[in-house]
Amino acid sequence: MESVQSPNPTKERLLQQDSSSDNIGTAKPEADNQEAEGKGPAGAVQGQRPLRRYWIRALVAIAIPTIITVYYGIIWVWLVQGTTIDEAVKYNTYSGSLIFYSWFIIGVFALSWAKFGLIGVESSMLHTPFWHAPNMVVLLMHADSTWSSPSGWLKAIKHREFHRLWVLLTFTSVLPFIAMPLSGLVFEITDGYISTSEIPLVQGRNQTTFNKKYEQAMAVKPPESAWLLGYPPSIPGIGIIYTDKSVDRSEHDDLKKLPNTLPVAESIPDLFLPPQAEKPVSGRTWGLRIKYDCSVVQSASEFTILSQKPASSIWSLCNEEFDGTKCIDLKTPSGDYISMRNATLLSGNPINVGAYFEVGTSAIPRYKLYDGDDPDFEADEGDNSFVFEYAAWQYHSNGSYHEDTSFFNETVGSTIEGIGSPFIESDGKTYTVNHTFFALKGDIVDGSLYPNRTSDASELMELETIFDGFYNVLLLAPPVGVRCVASSGLGTAELDGVTSTFRNFQRVDPKQADAGFTAGSQRFGLSAADILHDRFHELYIAGGLPGLEGVSNSNRLPGFVTSDGLLRAVNLAYAVDAFDLIYSITSSFKAPWPEPGLTTSREGRILAIASLIPGSAVGYLVLALFCIWAALSVGLSLWYGFRMRPSERLDGYTMLWKGVEMADDLKDNEELIKRKSFHGSKALAALPGR
Known part of the structure; x- marks a missing residue:
């Protein structure tokens, strides 16, 4: 149912x-x-x-x-x-x-x-x-x-x-x-700066004031004084050094914080130094474009000027009684210059580290000033680049007293291979002058301050006094050296405040000095060479190396100048040279002035990759x-x-x-x-x- x-x-x-x-x-x-x-x-x-x-x-x-x-x-x-x-x-x-x-x-x-x-x-x-x-x-x-x-x-x-x-x-x-x-x-978001349309106040030299140099007649020039202190100068204002867009700024410690510092431990190619504001700027402005590519020399073949010494002739002699420096200036077949020097005294007193050193410089440019006839900036080494070479052979001696060698640091870092030595060792710890090393062509140079023919430079330098027994040389150090290539140009460039880079550099010459001033500004690199060409013991401070130590009523140095210390000292000379050219180490031209080609910024919050x-x-x-x-x-x-x-x-x-x-x-x-x-x-x- x-x-x-x-x-x-x-x-x-x-x-x-x-x-x-x-x-x-x-x-x-x-x-x-x-x-x-x-x-x-x-x-x-x-x-x-x-x-x-x-x-x-x-x-x-x-x-x-x-x-x-x-x-x-x-x-x-x-x-x-x-x-x-x-x-x-x-x-x-x-x-x-x-x-x-x-x-x-x-x-x-x-x-x-x-x-x-x-x-x-x-x-x-x-x-x-x-x-x-x-x-x-x-x-x-x-x-x-x-x-x-x-x-x-x-x-x-x-x-x-x-x-x-x-x-x-x-x-x-x-x-x-x-x-x-x-x-x-x-x-x-992080604290930063946001661009505005306002015109900034800047400080530094401009096209009108660049060649107004007051300190040319000073016995010790401001760049040299700054170099002797051993500290790189701080860029004024917010302190931004602008680089070419090809430079990875994150790889350079000198550019990782503000204010940026001109490099002294490494080389950064193609820098632009404009007048500086208190905040980041963008736009077009006038400034100094520089390059100083300095490196430690590891082979004699890297030298292009010092390698010409055997074929060179004596140009002039010098004898500095106060610091014991004997020097000979040579002229090379290419027209460049080599300075041969020895440093045995420090402030007139014996010191436990001495040196024989050679300095090579490019032929003094016909146009040493920024007067409109100076050459353009060269990104790569060329005929108009200024070359500087420095090689030092150091020795450790007793100085004023019998030396306790246990404290002395014999490390020098990277050394130069294949360059020879001005001194040779014989009979264990006995050293003599290597006359072959000092052999010269011996020609008489037209216009030379030394009109005599000489084929052995060691005789004029009186190097035998180093081995007369008073100094009692204990150790010869292998040679260390540095080579630099510098170039510069003045003109306008477009500044990118976001990346701190510059582009579209165009040469614009500065106005020439009027009758109330001296000749004007030397080309970049010449002041650096002037600072370094007769300096050795000062390299310790400029190179950031351990300095003098007091012993009884005398002083001693705890080690040799190292290759890294030499590189830092040379780079520092170029840094103070560049700084003085555009910002002035003295108090001259530090009053702010408006730059209509730039726009400034304000503090704000910007996007960033999370930390x-x-x-x-x-x-x-x-x-x-x-x-x-x-x-x-x-x-x-x-x-x-x-x-x-x-x-x-x-x-x-x-x-x-x-x-x-x-x-x-x-x-x-x-x-x-x-x-x-x-x-x-x-x-x-x-x-x-x-």
């Missing part, structure tokens, strides 16, 4: 309501009528909900991930990575505050916006054969949007309940959930996560988001329909009544999810 199914009044009532379009309009949530476009077929079966097309959620799922990904890409790739700023200066053309804070305001809403769009796509996908929910448990997981939050992910893992659509939506949601917090660790996670790898990882998220969201939305479906989303109203349809199957199910959660329910798992 067939059983008669009892009527379900609730289900019949809902079917009657759903058959009326007017009633549906009042029962549905707020956005349904606004988004609906078209309805189901006129002859739809009674009880089947009409199909509609929902636009807003699909458009949101397309637009929001795309906008967020593009915005992050602009910030990271273009504004942070694409803009190389000088980390010491931290100057930029725009403020980073608005960009930084707007990104994190967007981040507050990004995840909820993404969820809003994907919920609509989810509803469409659940109505497809491939993505539909296999049972009621999976459908309830989608109804709760458990794929969009960590709590839902943990529940799914705990109960081991997964489905292909749930996994896909979870993966899509996890991407921005990871990327957004990480984005806060890859860039930040917590340096480098760019994490930033590009975040970009990759956003790109995958955007691609998935856009792809799913375009393919599924615009399809017609019975509801905008899998909401409570839809689940009410499901409950009505399954009321007879579930109302007397004791397992379902007793369970606190749908997870693990065999009854729900047995029911279809469609």
Whole structure:
């Protein structure tokens, strides 16, 4: 006997309501009528909900991930990575505050916006054969949007309940959930400077004042006084030295902090020294372009001037009684000059370290001044470059007293191979002059201050006195040397305040000195050569080496001049030379003046790579996560988001329909009544999810 199914009044009532379009309009949530476009077929079966097309959620799922990904890409790739700023200066053309804070305001809403769009796509996908929910448990997981939050992910893992659509939506949601917090660790805002349109006040020489030199007649010139102190001068104002764009400023310690310092431990090619302001500037201005490329010599073949000594002839002699210096000046076949000197005394007193040293310089330029006829700047060594070479052979002696050698540091660093020695060792610890080393061509030079023919320079230098017994030479050190190539030019250049670089240098000669002044400024490199050409013991201070120590009523030096110390001393001579040319070591021309070709800056906040996670790898990882998220969201939305479906989303109203349809199957199910959660329910798992 067939059983008669009892009527379900609730289900019949809902079917009657759903058959009326007017009633549906009042029962549905707020956005349904606004988004609906078209309805189901006129002859739809009674009880089947009409199909509609929902636009807003699909458009949101397309637009929001795309906008967020593009915005992050602009910030990271273009504004942070694409803009190389000088980390010491931290100057930029725009403020980073608005960009930084707007990104994190967007981040507050990004995840909820993404969820809003994907919920609509989810509803469409659940109505497809491939993505539909296999049972009621999976459908309830989608109804709760458990794929969009960590709590839902943990529940799914705990109960081991997964489905292909749930996994896909979870993966899509996890991407921005990871990327957004990480984005806060890859860039930040930091204190810096932001460009303005105001004209700055600067200090330093300009085209009009460059050749006005007051100190030419001073016995000790200001650059020499500064060199003897051993400290590189500090660039005035904010202190920015501008470099060519090919120079990686992060690799040079002298440029890593403000104020920058002219290099003394290394060479930085192609520097531009303009007048300085108190804040970073941009624009076009006049200044001094210089290069001094100094390096430790390791082979005699590197010398181009000193190597000509055997073929040279004597030009002049000198004899300095006070410091015991004997010197001979030679003229080489190429017209360059070599100075041969020995230093045995310090301030008129014997000292435990002496030296024979040679200095080679390019032929004195016909135009020593910046008078309009001086040569142009040469980036590479050329005919107009100024070459300076220095080689020293040192010896350790008793000095004033019997020397305790246990304290003495015999290290000299890198030495010159293949250059020979002015002294030779014989009979163990006995040293004599190497006359072969001092052999000269012996010609008489026209116009020379020494008109005699001499083929052995050692006789004129009286080097035998070093070995007469008073000094008692204890040790000869291997030779050390330095070679420099310098060039300079005056003109205008375009300053890039963001990178602290210059470009488009154009020669513009300074105005010549008037009758009230001396001849003008010497070309860069000549003052440095003047400082160094007769100096040895002063190299200790200028080279940053351990200096004199008191012993009884005398002094002694704790070691030899090292190759690195010699390099620093030579570089320092060029540094003070350049500084004095454009900024003046004395108090002359330090009053500020307006430079209309430049614009200044103000203090502000700029974008920078985060200090917590340096480098760019994490930033590009975040970009990759956003790109995958955007691609998935856009792809799913375009393919599924615009399809017609019975509801905008899998909401409570839809689940009410499901409950009505399954009321007879579930109302007397004791397992379902007793369970606190749908997870693990065999009854729900047995029911279809469609």
